[in-house]
Amino acid sequence: MDILIVDDSKLNLNIAQDMLIENHIQCSIVLANSGEEAISILDKMHIDIVLLDIVMPGLSGVEVLKIIKSSDKYKNTNVIMLTSLRDKSILKQCFELGASDFINKPIDSTEFIARIKASIREIFYKESLEGAFKMVSSKNKKLSEANKTLRETQFYITQKEKIVAVGELAAGIAHELNTPLGYVSSNFEVFKKDIEKVKDIITMYHDLISQMNALGIENGDIKNAVDKIKNEEKSVHLDFVLEDLDGLIDESKDGVDKAAEIVRVLRNFAEIEFEPNIKLNDLNSIIEEVLLITSSEYKGKITVEKNFKDIPMVSCSRGMISQVLINIMTNAFQFVKISYLEKGGKVTIETSNDDKYVICRVVDNGPGIRPEIMNRIFNPFFTTKDVGEGTGLGLSVAYDIVVNKHNGQLVVENNKPSGAIFTVKLPFDYD
Ligand SMILES: Nc1ncnc2c1ncn2[C@@H]1O[C@H](COP(=O)(O)OP(=O)(O)OP(=O)(O)O)[C@@H](O)[C@H]1O
Ligand SMILES: [Mg+2]
Numbered sequence: 001m002d003i004l005i006v007d008d009s010k011l012n013l014n015i016a017q018d019m020l021i022e023n024h025i026q027c028s029i030v031l032a033n034s035g036e037e038a039i040s041i042l043d044k045m046h047i048d049i050v051l052l053d054i055v056m057p058g059l060s061g062v063e064v065l066k067i068i069k070s071s072d073k074y075k076n077t078n079v080i081m082l083t084s085l086r087d088k089s090i091l092k093q094c095f096e097l098g099a100s101d102f103i104n105k106p107i108d109s110t111e112f113i114a115r116i117k118a119s120i121r122e123i124f125y126k127e128s129l130e131g132a133f134k135m136v137s138s139k140n141k142k143l144s145e146a147n148k149t150l151r152e153t154q155f156y157i158t159q160k161e162k163i164v165a166v167g168e169l170a171a172g173i174a175h176e177l178n179t180p181l182g183y184v185s186s187n188f189e190v191f192k193k194d195i196e197k198v199k200d201i202i203t204m205y206h207d208l209i210s211q212m213n214a215l216g217i218e219n220g221d222i223k224n225a226v227d228k229i230k231n232e233e234k235s236v237h238l239d240f241v242l243e244d245l246d247g248l249i250d251e252s253k254d255g256v257d258k259a260a261e262i263v264r265v266l267r268n269f270a271e272i273e274f275e276p277n278i279k280l281n282d283l284n285s286i287i288e289e290v291l292l293i294t295s296s297e298y299k300g301k302i303t304v305e306k307n308f309k310d311i312p313m314v315s316c317s318r319g320m321i322s323q324v325l326i327n328i329m330t331n332a333f334q335f336v337k338i339s340y341l342e343k344g345g346k347v348t349i350e351t352s353n354d355d356k357y358v359i360c361r362v363v364d365n366g367p368g369i370r371p372e373i374m375n376r377i378f379n380p381f382f383t384t385k386d387v388g389e390g391t392g393l394g395l396s397v398a399y400d401i402v403v404n405k406h407n408g409q410l411v412v413e414n415n416k417p418s419g420a421i422f423t424v425k426l427p428f429d430y431d
Contacts, residue, residue, distance in 0.1 A: 001027035001120060002046060006038040006064065007053040007082060015107055016051060016082075023113045025120075035059025039067060042074065049119050051103070053082045054090055062090060062097070069098035076126065078119045082107075151380065158393065174266040181260050188253045195245055202242070205229075265289045280313040281321070283358050283426070284351055290325045291349075297333040302345040311351050314358040314426050320401045321426070324410075327394035328362050328422045335366040335420070357408070357425040365419040369412065377412065402426070 054061035336345035383392030
């Protein structure tokens, strides 16, 4: 405990010092003859208690008190005013300025020691309280950190489970569809060749009939048979059927090829990695795949416009970036649908690049995002959908993948006159 006694009277200084020593107050004592000396001592060393005379030539006790209480440096220093009867009127001001107590002059030993001990106790309690407060704050901080880690872990587990479940489903469907699609596809090849053969034979029959007509074969039975065939050909519109057959086969083959492509994309999707598997990828082709996977969300309901530039390949995890685009594009389709129950919903997907990034912008003309929730939409579990409709994880997963796992950027802004724009930027230099 360090105590500074400030008084312009040497006698008072000595009396106070002697009382502290005689009463075995455990402290070191510093003496100052004036306000100026007191300030200079306070500047140089730590003081716990200042015993401060009010009336002094030069800096008065009140002025010294003002200096002490105006600085954060002395916030733990207790100031006790030494007052004579005639200073009583100033005491009120001293308390308003922050003095903690006063001692009457001439100094009475019992009062003096009681006040000093009370001040020492106050300092001790204050210090213990501060220590306890620090401990509680640090425990609180640790608790919030643990809570945050817990939420993040829970979020990743939920997300991982969700992706695994969808992945397994996708893999299952792809597997089941693959075999029938395989034989339908190869049957089409055979079918096309067989039809050609049948067509050749029909042509040969036609030629035979023409030759018979030219030779004038008049056998009644043969004529009847030929007429019957001709009538039948007419009634089934054989010319039209033969003409249409090629188109039908080609169209069906196209359909089977498209279904096979979807199976391939589903298989790709089923292999989504949880750790980035960084390879050179073409962002345009990733978007095409995502548009295939999400087609049920927009086909026949929303206009999807593609505005792709010829962009360079970029290092990224194909599976993870697919996930990002699925989440962002699904949001766009869903929110556009909410605002356009009829026709008029539109989502434009643009790609481009600058000298550092490949860029994908998903622009919709839905309701857009209210300014007050703009900085919350990337938080895990934040959703404006009805209970049970959305997990609120889509954008937080997208943010984590783009920003944390790819050193990229994911920003959102509102579109004019309405709608939202999500911009994904992936750097060429992935470290
Ligand atoms: N294109 C958009 N237009 C308007 N609001 C959007 C759009 N995309 C996201 N939001 C807002 O951001 C919120 C969070 O989106 P996020 O994808 O994380 O979760 P969600 O879509 O609500 O749930 P889930 O993805 O699990 O279905 C949404 O609830 C919505 O309020
Ligand atoms: Mg979503």
